[in-house]
Structures are given as C-alpha cells and as structure tokens.
Amino acid sequence: MRRDKVFDFVEQKRLPFSGRRTVIPGEIDVTHGPILYLENISVSFDGFKALNDLTLYINDGELRCIIGPNGAGKTTMMDVITGKTRPDTGSAYFGQTMDLTRMSEYQIAHAGIGRKFQKPTIFPQHTIFENLELAMAADKRVWPTLFAKINTAQHEKIIEVMDTIGLTELCYERAAQLSHGQKQWLEIGMLLMQNPRVLLVDEPVAGMTHQEMDKTAELLKSLAGKHSVVVVEHDMDFVRSIASTVTVLHEGSVLAEGTMDEVQNNPKVIEVYLGE
Amino acid sequence: MARQPFIVDFLKNDKGGKIFVSILLVTMFVVPALNLLVPADSFFHVPTYTVTLLGKYLSYAMLAIALDLVWGYCGILSLGHAAFFALGGYAMGMYLMRQIGDRGVYGNTELPDFMVFLNWTELPWYWQGFDMFWFAMIMVILVPGLLALVFGWLAFRARVTGVYLSIITQALTYALLLAFFMNELGFGGNNGLTDFKDILGYDLQADTTRVSLFFLSALFLILTYFLCRFIITSKLGRVVVAIRDAEDRTRFIGYKVESFKLWIFVLSAMIAGVAGALFVPQVGIINPGEFSPLNSIELVVWVAIGGRATLYGAALGAVIVNYSKSYLTAAFPEVWLFALGGLFLLVTIFMPKGVIGLWNQMRLKLQGKKQPIAENKIE
C-alpha cells in the first residue's frame, strides 16, 4: 500500500522535484487508487506534537470524514496538505508524483486541491459574484489577471454555482452582509469554482440550521465520485449522514478507521471520547 | 453582465473621480491663465509663488495616490514611501545639476560644485548619462522601481506582513537617510542638490517654466489617477483587495500573493518616483531630509485624512494637510506638531474613513438612506 513500496524507483524520483516545477492539472497519477498519500508525518510546535507519525491515504473519488477531539491535529493535517505548514518529517504526495511538501500554497491550489477553512473565509468587500469570479479556475498570473475578461462560458459557470449554493438573488451584495451559514456556502461555492480534484472541507456545517445541513450533506455527497472530498467535522449526525469511511484522529495520529458503526464501537475510540 | 470598458465605467460609476478630474482640468488651465494673462496688479492675478506652491501640492497628491494604491487597496502600510519619492527627486536633481554646467561657483563644466569642493577630480560612474534628459527620466522610474523590486521581493517572499513590514520599510528609508547624508556617496551630503539653473534649456525661475511645471504636475496627476483607477477596477485590482482582506484565502484559491504584492508595490514606487521628479524642479532643492521617516509617516496621514482606498481621497488629503502645514508653520509654528499629532489621533479614532468617508456619511444622512453604500465599491 505504501506509495514508495509500489515501485522502487519512486523513492529516487523524489529528488528532482522542486517548488518551482510547473504543475499541469490533469497530470495527477491515481493509477494505484489513492489520490492523497500522507506518510509518517510529524509536526511539532514548541514541543507540542500536533501530528505524530500520521499515515493516511485518501482514495480517488472518495468521501472521507475525519473526526477527533480538539487538538487531535485535524487542522494541522489540512495545513500540511495545502502547504501552509511544512512537516518536520514524513512525506505528503498528491497522486503518485506530486510532492506537496515542496510546493507552495498557490501551486497546490493550481494542482487541484481546494480548501475551506474552519472559520468561513471569504472576501467581505467583494460581491458574491466577484468572490466566485476570483476563485474561478483561470490564468492566475499577474499580467493576465490585469487584462482578464469574463467570457460567456465563465459567466455561465458562475451563475450555475450561484444557483447551486442558493445565493443567486444576492449576486451583487457584498459578502460581508451574508449570514454565517451563507458565508459557509459561499466558501463552498468558491471551492466549486476552482474545480479541484480534492476538496478539503473544515467544519462545513458549523452555524447552519438543520435544513442547511441537509442541503450541505446532499451537495457533498453529489460531489464525491467526480472529486475526492475530505470533511473534518464535529457534528456526528452530519458525519453519519454523509460518510462511508470515517477516520478518527487522536493526538496527531490515526486511532481508528472504518465505517461509522465500526468506529463507534471501537473501544479505543470510546475511551478517547468518553474518558475512562 | 459583461464588464464595461474602462472609460464607460469611469463616466458611469466613478462620481468622485469625475469631480476630481474635472477640478484638476479646470485648475490646470485656469491657474496658468490667471498667472500669465492677467496683469500683476489685478485682483485675479495668481502670483507665480502660488502657482509653484500648488504645483508642489499636486506632486504630493500624486505621491499620496501611490501610497493609497499599496496601503488602501493592498493593505501594505509602507512607512518608507517617501524614499521612492526622494529617489525620483534625486534622479531629476542629478539631471538639473548637470544642466548647470560651468555656471556653478567653481565654473567646472563636468563636476557639480560640491564635488569640486570635495576635491573630486572626475564624475562618479553613477552620475554618467544624467546630462541627457531622457536617460534621467528613465532613471526617475527605474531607480525607485528597482529598489522596490529588490526590497519587496525580499520582504514579500518571506511573508513579512503588517506592522513588521511597516517597521522594516521605515528602517529602509532611515538607512537611505543616513546614506545620503554621507558626502562620500556623491549626492551632495547634507546640502543635497540645489542651485539649479534650467530644465531642457528653459530658465527655472521664469514664470512660463514654472507655470508649465504646474501644468505638467496636474496632467500627470490626472494620468496617475486614470492608471490607478484602471488597475483597481481590473480583476487584478479585485485580487489585490482580496489579498488585503483575506490573504490566506487568496493564496489557497491559487494566486501567488507575493507576485501581486510585488507588482503593485513596484508600480506604486515608480509613481512616487515620478512625483518626486515633478517636485524637485518646482521647489529647487532635494536633500536627504526627504528620506526622513517623519516624511513617510506624514504621508500616511495625508492618505488617512482624505480617506483610504478612494485614490482621490488621498490626493485631497495631501492638499488639505499640506495647505494647513504651510499656513500653520508660518502663522503659529508652535502649533503645527500639536495639530499634526492631533490629526493622527483624530483620523485613527474618530474618522477611519477620512474626509471622503465623512462626506459620504453626511450625504447619506441628508438623503435619508439607511444602508451605507461605500464609495470604494469596486465594480
């Protein structure tokens, strides 16, 4: 299963990669099943081990839920995948070939990993339309951006996503005026605009009503298959409603993995969640 | 839903900008006419001194717009922007120095007076070429731009942000201040560059030259406004604001934030350089004092007073504060620092949106609208 054990030459292939290597979307090699390979990753802050020898694989097209108590390392794991935090040891690969630890945030985003933050992060001074336009997959270098124009196809895509997240009527309102739940939706919409292979979604339903939650579950489920979706969530009902596979993190490494039922009956998990 | 071309958008949506440009267009023609065509004893005559003073304010306004571009829109509070202004000024000053030729005190055709005074025998390499106007003008843009490029590349790549960046920019201008004070550097040390005679063969003291310089300052201010307006209404402008409001988010949707910051920072430095080059022939001197950190911070207050992220607000602030400064330092020299200090407090605590923000608020109240519509809406 380990990525570098599938073929011997993969190990040697690591060196030539550098952060400057231009990455072309679509080059992602998922021929062995997993799209994300996290192997033996450790991260520590001032002696505190946020991630401790974490090994985790996410399959292509999978919808995976990650749960775990506070401080289990869920957000740090996302930071590592998106290039915000560099691991002290271990490797993180996107497909067979892309070394995430050597790519910067924007390169990872280009390569096809999108991320929704725990706290909804949108551009408050921009309209909904502009928020989506900015996120849209396009040439994101400086000069092309200066002279960028929206073509009809792009315009339609924005309209379509706005429909999906139910914010069409608020199209020209500034994002700062949205409610918390709407902001969550907008951020998910921005993810969709990026059209990524992997979506990392951190606590998507915090601050949502039950109807909104159901809608979100619906949306995430519909995304799986075409995209791989990794959801970090505290709300167990929500997790139960969407997940096929659940991974439990505890103190920076994987404690258990399986279906929701398996996990819930796992004595180690019960101990962590309920105490002795 | 397709976006309108720039000019259509300007005429349709940029109300403040239209007023701003119209005022500039009027003064640009009326003031020179009142100076040159109206007899000196007439009530309507504008003295040359006033024309020059106005020209100075306009170059300051341009500098303020340059800062507004990076601070108001991109959130980079540069406390060293006057350094770029001064560098542009020095480049222009070097050209003007070379134009003096053998009319200096020592009558040396090649060397400026201060070099003769220091017993230098030949022109340093970096003074070569400044006898040509076109070369000097390229340097006016290139030198500040290059400094901004190197400094910005270092700072943004290392993700130095917020107050850290402000302090480092202040250190930058402070270092330049110290450097330009040194005689050995070859920029006239303490005294700077002065005693200019003429520009492109026109006497700098002549009314016509001064009026032309004023006219050019106004023209360049308008062009700067259009350029900046074009940028901020483009998609790049929206990315820049996005960086200001949520830098991480911008990065994670695939923009290389460092490049955008660097681009806007370098552009801003170049505009500041041009402003400095317009400033120097009008005031007739450039010295290391222009690098003083105080100048850069004062500049921040111009922008804050006028209103951030409005462009014309920054220009307005520059004129208001500098007019008050001219008035107060002459009438009540004791009061000026109190007033300036008070302005800092006033603008940060009570009117964070500046005069323009205040104006919008008042207008909305008069119209009885409930929802505030920000003038800096970027559409």
Add this chain to the structure above:
Amino acid sequence: MTLSSRKNIQILLSLIFIAMLSAGYSAAALADSIEPKTETSVAIVISFEVATASLTAGSYSDREQVIKKLYTVDDERVLPVLQQMLKSKLYYIKKTKQLVFIKKIDGSYKTTSILNNEDAGLFEKNKLKKVKVNNKLRRLLRGYIAQLGLKSTDDAVRKAAVKQLLKNINAETIAVLQVLDKKETNSSIKELVAAGVSIWNLSSNDKATQLASIKALSKSLVPEVKLKLQEIIEDTEDATIKKAAISSLKKIDSKISIFGFLENLVFGLSLGSVLLLIAVGLAITFGVMGVINMAHGELMMLGAYTTFVVQQMLPNHITASIFISIPLAFLVAGAFGVAIERFVIRYLYGRPLETLLATFGISLILQQLVRSVFGPTNQAVQTPAFMSGSLEINSIFAITYNRLYIFIFAIVVLLLLMLILKKTRLGLQVRAVSQNRTMAKAMGVKSEWVDAMTFGLGSGIAGVAGVALSQLTNVGPNLGQAYIIDSFMVVVFGGVGNLLGTFVGAMSLGVFNKFLEPWSGAVLAKILVLVFIILFIQKRPRGLFPKKGRGVED
C-alpha cells in the same frame, strides 16, 4: 481577585521604589564622604592671594613673571588656576578685580572665587574680563601644570601629568620622572615612568642598553612606545637593533589588537545595554500586547527630562538626584503610558496599523510639549561623581564608569522585569491575557486593567531607560526619535514576546555594530546593520526566538 492583584502590584512598586531610593542615598553619602577636602594654612593663603592678584593687570610678559612666581607657591589651589587659565576660563570681575572661575548658565555666567571656591554671584558677560594668555604663556602653563600635577595627591592628576611629560622626553623630564618614581606607589604610573625611562635609554650610545630597553618596551602599551619603536625601525642601521625592535613592535601590536578586540566588545556590549534598556519596554508593549508604540522613544525622553528637573530641584545632590529620578521617571512615564492606553490605544485593539499611527501622533505631541515647556535646545544633565571617570585596565584600554554602570543597570532592569512577569500575579495575568484574551476574561481576569498596567509597565521602563540615556547623550526633544528605529530593530531581530530574545538581539546588534564601525565608519555600520536585519528576516521572519504554533499568524 482584582483587589488582591492590585495590592500585589502596589506593594511591588513601592518595594522597588524604596530599594532604589535607599540605594541612592547610601551611594550619595558615600560619594560625598570621599570628596577631597582642601587644607589651607594662613601663611600660604597670603602668598597665593598676592601672587594671583597681580594677574588682573599688566602685559603678557608681566603675567609670565606672575605665573612663574605662582608656580613656586605651594598651594593646592594653584593648579586649578593654571589649568583654567590655559583653557581661557579664568576671568576677573571688572569692578572688584576679583579673580573667578566661570560657568555658563542660561546666557549669563555663574562665578566662583578662586580663593575659596565660593559663589561670587551671577554676571553678564560684559561685566567680566578674561585673563588672556598667548601661545608662549600656554607653553609655559602646560609645563607647569604637568610638573605641579606630579606633586598632586590625586592619582588621576599625577597620571595625566606623567602622560603629558612622556610626549616630550629629554634629560630634564627623565630626571623629574626618576625623582617621582622613588616616591610613587601607584603601579600604573610606575609603568608609565618605566616606559619613559626605557624610551630615553633608547637614545643612549650603548648597544646593550638599547637592546635591553627595546626588549623591556615590548611589554609596554604606552602609545609613545609604539611611535618610538617605529621611528627606530625606520632610522636604525643596526640589523640586530632593527630586528629586536620589530619583534617588540609585533608583540605590542598583537597585544593592541587583542585589546582592540576587547574594546570593541565592551563598546558593543555597552551599546547593546542601551538598546536593551530601550527595547525591553517595547518588548512588553509590542511583544506581549501586540501594540506598536511609536511614542516609546518620547516616553524615554520624558524620563530623561524627569532627571533634568530633579537635578534642577536638587542642584547640590547630583548623585542622589539620579537615584531619585529612576523611580520618579518610572512613575512619570508609566502614568503617561497608562493615560495613552486608556484614552487612545484601547479603542484600537486589533488594528495594529492604526495603533501605530495614533501613537506616532502622540509622539509628535509629546515632542512639541517638551519643546514648548523646556525650549528646543538640549538641556545639560550632570553626571554624578561616581559615574564619571573610567576604569583603566592599562594605558590603551579603559572602560568609562557610566557605560559600566549602565550595563549593570540594564541587566538589573531586565532581571527585575523577568521576575515581575514570572513571579507576580500581574505577570501571570499579563501572560494569560497575551495568550488567550477571551479565556483569561472568562477566568475573571480584568483584561482592561491588565492592559493598562502592562502598558504602564512598558512605558515606565522606557522612562527608566531615559534616565540612563540622560547620562550618555544630550537631553532634548529629539532624544526619542534617535533611538526608536534601532530599538524596533532589536525587537524584530530578537523575536516578539520573548525577553531573552530581546536581550540576545540587543547585545548582538550592539556588538555587531561596534565591530563594523572601525572597518566601515559609524554611519555605514548602521546602514549595514539595517540591511542585515532586512536580510535576516528572510530566513527568520519572526526573529531569533519566534513564537510557534497554529494561531500565531492571526
């Protein structure tokens, strides 16, 4: 909880105050008791008076005679008169012909009688007349002063006199030195004398003597020795002598370079201690509270002016005034700090850039305030006796006492501050608030009060730093501006929120600066340091000792 914590800090503050005060008084008493007392006898007074009285009249040649006569008078007061005359600071009051020393105060002159050192009143310049000297008289005076100096009971005066004599070595001076050497007990003066004798022996005709003295000189660090050896190397035709001289010179040079290194190190640490004093207050406000206080330099200036005011009120107790100034400056600057926090900064939390601008505005106001109250010119703050002079290790290496004491003082302040943060309830609350404001609030910490106190503490330390600075530089309205950028550099370099980082940052920047200076010049050194920091934050954007963690960037 808040009551007890408030009491806690009150007790702490008063303890500091009392400790500083009592230390001040005992030191002052000590300084007074060791001041030299003048002994006079009736017979001498008459001749001194007679001799000096005729200085007010006559030509230069008359005056020459008077000086020669004065030289023979055995009186402690002769030396100061000759010295002041050499400096053209000996005057007489036109009306009474009374001879006086003068000191300029606010445009007029304070005079003291040369006879009994008593105050002779304030005069306008035109009421006074200088006792003029020409170059011939100056030469004479210099010689006499040196000779008289040799008789002085004060080691420092004697030493200066010997040094003066070494500049012009001849048979006569050597004779004088050898006479002195017999009575002399001070080892460093004996060393000087020995060096002088060896230099003299170099010009003997006996080669053995020459070689011996060249060898002896290799141990001496007196500047004249080096000059003399260089002279010999250039002039001599004798190969052995030349060789010996070169080897001696080499030995001297290597010693000089070692001491040069030490000197740079000491100067660097001294500059570092000043930076530390300034930056440690910033480390509190910037590091702990995240507030950029651009008025920090001006709070320092207030501390320096406090020293000035205290000295004006206690003109006769300079030593005591310094020690009173320390707690007072702490209180004055601290009070200003609390006021700034309460009236301005608290409206701006979470908006660091606005805070920066607002505090800059305050700095301008404070500058203009002292300019309006005290005038735009620099004020003279006097150095207490125990801080003047220097600790001489040898003839090329000396540490001035003020630098030494300020170094110690900086360390004490740092330790005290660490103690406050580590051991007191306020410290605990400060750390709690800085780590998690909401949580601390929920636990019952009055975060607003803690903010005000923390800011007051940082500001108070700025005031204390101002007292130290008043001993090193001019006290004027621009005092604060001169240091603010440097001190921010220290904090940025050392890493925010870490006193240890501030210490290491200050010291290394100070030393770095001083080692660059001889090589590049003071201005360029400063520029290089700034450039270095800009490059340094490339590698470590959060300083030497950064805070790490997930939430740091927000």
